[in-house]
Amino acid sequence: MDIAYQNLRSSFPPYLPPPEFSPTSGFKLTKKLHFPIMISTNCRRNEFKSSSYRVRNSSLMLQYTAPENDGNGDENFKSFGHWVHVPLSLFPGVSSSWWNLTEDKQVLIGAAKPITVYLALRRMWKLVWDSNRWVLLVAFGALTMAAISEISMPNILAESIFSACRGKTVVFARKFQLLVILSMTSGICSFNRDEFTDFGLAVACRPLLLLIHNIRSTLLNNSSTSLQVKHLRKLLHSAILFQDISFFDKEMVGNLTSRLGADCQQLAHVIGNNINLITRNALQATGALAYLLTLSWPLAISTLVICSVLSAIFLLYSRYVMRTAKLTQEFTACAHEVARESLTLVKTIRIYGTERKEVGRYKQWLDRLAFISTRESAANGLWNMSFSTLYRSTQVFAVLLGGIAILNGQTSAEQLTKAFQNYPLRMSSCTLYMGSVWFIPHGVKLPELMGHIQFVNVSFHYHLRDMLLEHINITIRANEVVALVGPSGCGKSTLVNLLLRLYEPTNGQIFIDGIPLWELDIRWLREKIGYVGQEPNLFHMDIKSNIRYGCPMNTTQEDIELAAKQACAHEFISSFPNGYDTIVDDNLLSGGQKQRIAIARAILRNPAILILDEATSALDSESEHFVKDTIFELKDNRGGPKTIIVIAHRLSTIVAADKIFVMDRGQVIEIGNHEELLSKDGYYARLVKVHNNMFTSISSQHPD
Ligand SMILES: Nc1ncnc2c1ncn2[C@@H]1O[C@H](COP(=O)(O)OP(=O)(O)O)[C@@H](O)[C@H]1O
Ligand SMILES: [Mg+2]
Incomplete structure (x- = not known):
C-alpha cells in the first residue's frame, strides 16, 4: 500500500x-x-x-x-x-x-434549485396569462386555424392530383380553390409569409395578404412582446426593490439595470416564441396523428412507436447536452480566469518561479473542457445517427404497410399517397421540435441556408445612445442582390451588425429562412455568412493563410489562387518575390489591396449570404467593376452565395442590384430597383443626380 x-x-x-x-x-x-x-x-x-x-x-x-x-x-x-x-x-x-x-x-453546489420543465412552463404560462390573456386567446385561435389548414393541405393536394389524373375537371378546380384558401389561411394565421406563394397565388393578391399578415404580426407578436416586457420589468423591479440591503452590497447597479433592460426583452421573446412554437407543433402533431389514424391505423401506431422511441432518445440526449453546456460555460470561464490571472500577475509568477504551476493550472481546465467536448461530440454523433435512421424509417414503414395493404386489396393508391404525404414525418419532426425548444440550449442548425432574410419592426440603439434604427421592415429574398444606400452614419453598417448578431435588436425581430435569428446556432450561421468590411483587418501571417482564414482545412493552393483571381488580387500578390507566402506587414499593402485579399477570403469561404460593407471603396473603378462582375457571376453559379447584400457608394454596383433599400436617419425610406426609384423622383433620384453631376464635373476636368 x-x-x-x-x-x-x-x-x-x-x-x-x-x-x-x-x-x-x-x-x-x-x-x-x-x-x-x-x-x-x-x-x-x-x-x-x-x-x-x-x-x-x-x-x-x-x-x-x-x-x-x-x-x-x-x-x-x-x-x-x-x-x-x-x-x-x-x-x-x-x-x-x-x-x-x-x-x-x-x-453546481450552491446554485439555485434547478428549474424543471414543469416549473418553467408554469411560470411562463402565469407571466403570459397575467400580462396579456386576450392576445393569447386570439393567437391560440390563429394558430389552431394555421395548424388545421397545414394538416389538411397534403390530403387535399393528393385528392386534387388524383382527380386531375382521372380527368375530373370540376373536382380538380374545387380542390385547387380549397388549396388556395387553406394556404392563405395558414399563411395569415402562422408566422410564415412564404406560404402565400406555395400554390402560385396571383401576384396581385400578395400585397394585400402581406398587409394582413403584417397587421396580424404587429398586433399579436409585437404588442404581446411589449406587454410582456412591461410586465416582466414591473415584476423584476419590485422584486429587486424588496431585497435586503445586503443584496445591493453584493450586486452591482449596472448588472441589475441590464437585467431590467436587455434580459427582460430577451426573455419576453423566448416566452412569446416558445409558446407559439410549442402550441403550433403540438396541434400539428396531434392533428397528424388523428388524421393518420383515420387513414391507416397500423401506420399511425408504428409512427407513434417510432416517435416515442425518438422522444426517449432525444430526452436523454438533450439532458446530456444541457449538462455539457453548463459545464463548458463554467470551465471556459474558469480557464479564462486562470489565464487572465497568470497574465496580469506575470511579474509575481516570475519572481516566485511558479510558471510551471500556472501552466499546469491552466492545462487542467483545458483538459476538463476537452473531456466535456469529446463526450458532447460523441453524444451528438449518436443522436444524429439514431435520428436520421428512425426519422426515415417512418417512410419505410409507410411504404411497407401501404404496399402490403394495396397488394391485399385493402386500400387504394390514392389512400396510400394521402397517408404517405408527410404525416409520419410531420409527426416526428413536430415532436422533436417541441422538445428542442425546451431542451437544446444550442441554436438551430438548418440543413441548408437559403438566405431569406426578414427584419420585422426592428429598432436599435447602441448602449447609452439615442435610437438609431427605427421600425425597420425589410425582406431580402433568397437569391437576391440588394444594395443599402444612404448618407454616412444613417445606420447601414449597424443593420448588418444586427444581421451578424453582433448586437441584439432593442425591439422587433430578425428572421433568417423564417427562423428567428436568436434561435439559430450563431456559430453555424456565421460560418455561412461571408463579410467584408470597409477596413479589412489582416493578420500578421502570410497572404495565403490570410485568404484561407476561417476556411475548411482541405483548401488547396489552386482554390486560393482562383479566389484571388476573382477578387482581382492574384496579379499584385504574384508580383511579390515570395508570392502567396509573403508575410503581411503594416506597410506592405495599400487599402485597396487589403480589401481585395479580404474579398478573396470571403469568396473562398463560399458563403450562402455575402455581405460587402463598402468593401470596394478603396478600389479603383476598373477593379471595382471587375470584382463586382465576378461576385454577381458567383451568385449565378450553383453553390455560390445565394443572397448578396452590398453597401456601396458607386452607382454601378447599386444599379445592378435587384432591390435597393434607401436609408436615411435610421429608417428605410424607399425600396425598389434602380428604375422604380428613379421614376419615384424621391431621395434616391436626388442622390443619383448628385452623383452624375459629380461624375460630369470630374470628367470635364479630366477629359481623358
Ligand atoms: N459601437 C458603437 N457604439 C456607439 N455608437 C456607434 C457604434 N457604431 C456606430 N455607432 C454610431 O451609429 C451611427 C451609425 O453608424 P453606422 O451604422 O456605422 O453608419 P453607416 O454605416 O450608415 O455609415 C453613427 O453615428 C455611429 O457613430
Ligand atoms: Mg458603414
Missing part, C-alpha cells in the same frame, strides 16, 4: 496537498469522476487555495486498489483491467461509465 500511495502521491504536482488516506479502506476514492484530479467546488476558480481534494478517477481506482504485491503480474492485471474497463464504460448507466458527467453536481 505504501508503494501505491507513493505512486499516487508522485502523480500529483508537488504543490498539491496529499490525497486523503485511510488505513482501513485504502485511499478514499469515489468513482464519480474521470478527471485525473478533481478539486472540490469551493475552489473552482482558485482551486489551489483548497486544503482538501478528492480523487475520483475510476481508472485510478483500478490502478491503486490493485493487489499490493508489485511486479509483472500486477502490471498485467492493471492493463487487463484497463482494457476490460474501457469497453464496459462506453455503456451508459454502468457505474463509472465513460459518459458520466457527475462532476456538474460539484460545480
Whole structure:
C-alpha cells in the first residue's frame, strides 16, 4: 500500500496537498469522476487555495486498489483491467461509465434549485396569462386555424392530383380553390409569409395578404412582446426593490439595470416564441396523428412507436447536452480566469518561479473542457445517427404497410399517397421540435441556408445612445442582390451588425429562412455568412493563410489562387518575390489591396449570404467593376452565395442590384430597383443626380 500511495502521491504536482488516506479502506476514492484530479467546488476558480481534494478517477481506482504485491503480474492485471474497463464504460448507466458527467453536481453546489420543465412552463404560462390573456386567446385561435389548414393541405393536394389524373375537371378546380384558401389561411394565421406563394397565388393578391399578415404580426407578436416586457420589468423591479440591503452590497447597479433592460426583452421573446412554437407543433402533431389514424391505423401506431422511441432518445440526449453546456460555460470561464490571472500577475509568477504551476493550472481546465467536448461530440454523433435512421424509417414503414395493404386489396393508391404525404414525418419532426425548444440550449442548425432574410419592426440603439434604427421592415429574398444606400452614419453598417448578431435588436425581430435569428446556432450561421468590411483587418501571417482564414482545412493552393483571381488580387500578390507566402506587414499593402485579399477570403469561404460593407471603396473603378462582375457571376453559379447584400457608394454596383433599400436617419425610406426609384423622383433620384453631376464635373476636368 505504501508503494501505491507513493505512486499516487508522485502523480500529483508537488504543490498539491496529499490525497486523503485511510488505513482501513485504502485511499478514499469515489468513482464519480474521470478527471485525473478533481478539486472540490469551493475552489473552482482558485482551486489551489483548497486544503482538501478528492480523487475520483475510476481508472485510478483500478490502478491503486490493485493487489499490493508489485511486479509483472500486477502490471498485467492493471492493463487487463484497463482494457476490460474501457469497453464496459462506453455503456451508459454502468457505474463509472465513460459518459458520466457527475462532476456538474460539484460545480453546481450552491446554485439555485434547478428549474424543471414543469416549473418553467408554469411560470411562463402565469407571466403570459397575467400580462396579456386576450392576445393569447386570439393567437391560440390563429394558430389552431394555421395548424388545421397545414394538416389538411397534403390530403387535399393528393385528392386534387388524383382527380386531375382521372380527368375530373370540376373536382380538380374545387380542390385547387380549397388549396388556395387553406394556404392563405395558414399563411395569415402562422408566422410564415412564404406560404402565400406555395400554390402560385396571383401576384396581385400578395400585397394585400402581406398587409394582413403584417397587421396580424404587429398586433399579436409585437404588442404581446411589449406587454410582456412591461410586465416582466414591473415584476423584476419590485422584486429587486424588496431585497435586503445586503443584496445591493453584493450586486452591482449596472448588472441589475441590464437585467431590467436587455434580459427582460430577451426573455419576453423566448416566452412569446416558445409558446407559439410549442402550441403550433403540438396541434400539428396531434392533428397528424388523428388524421393518420383515420387513414391507416397500423401506420399511425408504428409512427407513434417510432416517435416515442425518438422522444426517449432525444430526452436523454438533450439532458446530456444541457449538462455539457453548463459545464463548458463554467470551465471556459474558469480557464479564462486562470489565464487572465497568470497574465496580469506575470511579474509575481516570475519572481516566485511558479510558471510551471500556472501552466499546469491552466492545462487542467483545458483538459476538463476537452473531456466535456469529446463526450458532447460523441453524444451528438449518436443522436444524429439514431435520428436520421428512425426519422426515415417512418417512410419505410409507410411504404411497407401501404404496399402490403394495396397488394391485399385493402386500400387504394390514392389512400396510400394521402397517408404517405408527410404525416409520419410531420409527426416526428413536430415532436422533436417541441422538445428542442425546451431542451437544446444550442441554436438551430438548418440543413441548408437559403438566405431569406426578414427584419420585422426592428429598432436599435447602441448602449447609452439615442435610437438609431427605427421600425425597420425589410425582406431580402433568397437569391437576391440588394444594395443599402444612404448618407454616412444613417445606420447601414449597424443593420448588418444586427444581421451578424453582433448586437441584439432593442425591439422587433430578425428572421433568417423564417427562423428567428436568436434561435439559430450563431456559430453555424456565421460560418455561412461571408463579410467584408470597409477596413479589412489582416493578420500578421502570410497572404495565403490570410485568404484561407476561417476556411475548411482541405483548401488547396489552386482554390486560393482562383479566389484571388476573382477578387482581382492574384496579379499584385504574384508580383511579390515570395508570392502567396509573403508575410503581411503594416506597410506592405495599400487599402485597396487589403480589401481585395479580404474579398478573396470571403469568396473562398463560399458563403450562402455575402455581405460587402463598402468593401470596394478603396478600389479603383476598373477593379471595382471587375470584382463586382465576378461576385454577381458567383451568385449565378450553383453553390455560390445565394443572397448578396452590398453597401456601396458607386452607382454601378447599386444599379445592378435587384432591390435597393434607401436609408436615411435610421429608417428605410424607399425600396425598389434602380428604375422604380428613379421614376419615384424621391431621395434616391436626388442622390443619383448628385452623383452624375459629380461624375460630369470630374470628367470635364479630366477629359481623358
Ligand atoms: N459601437 C458603437 N457604439 C456607439 N455608437 C456607434 C457604434 N457604431 C456606430 N455607432 C454610431 O451609429 C451611427 C451609425 O453608424 P453606422 O451604422 O456605422 O453608419 P453607416 O454605416 O450608415 O455609415 C453613427 O453615428 C455611429 O457613430
Ligand atoms: Mg458603414
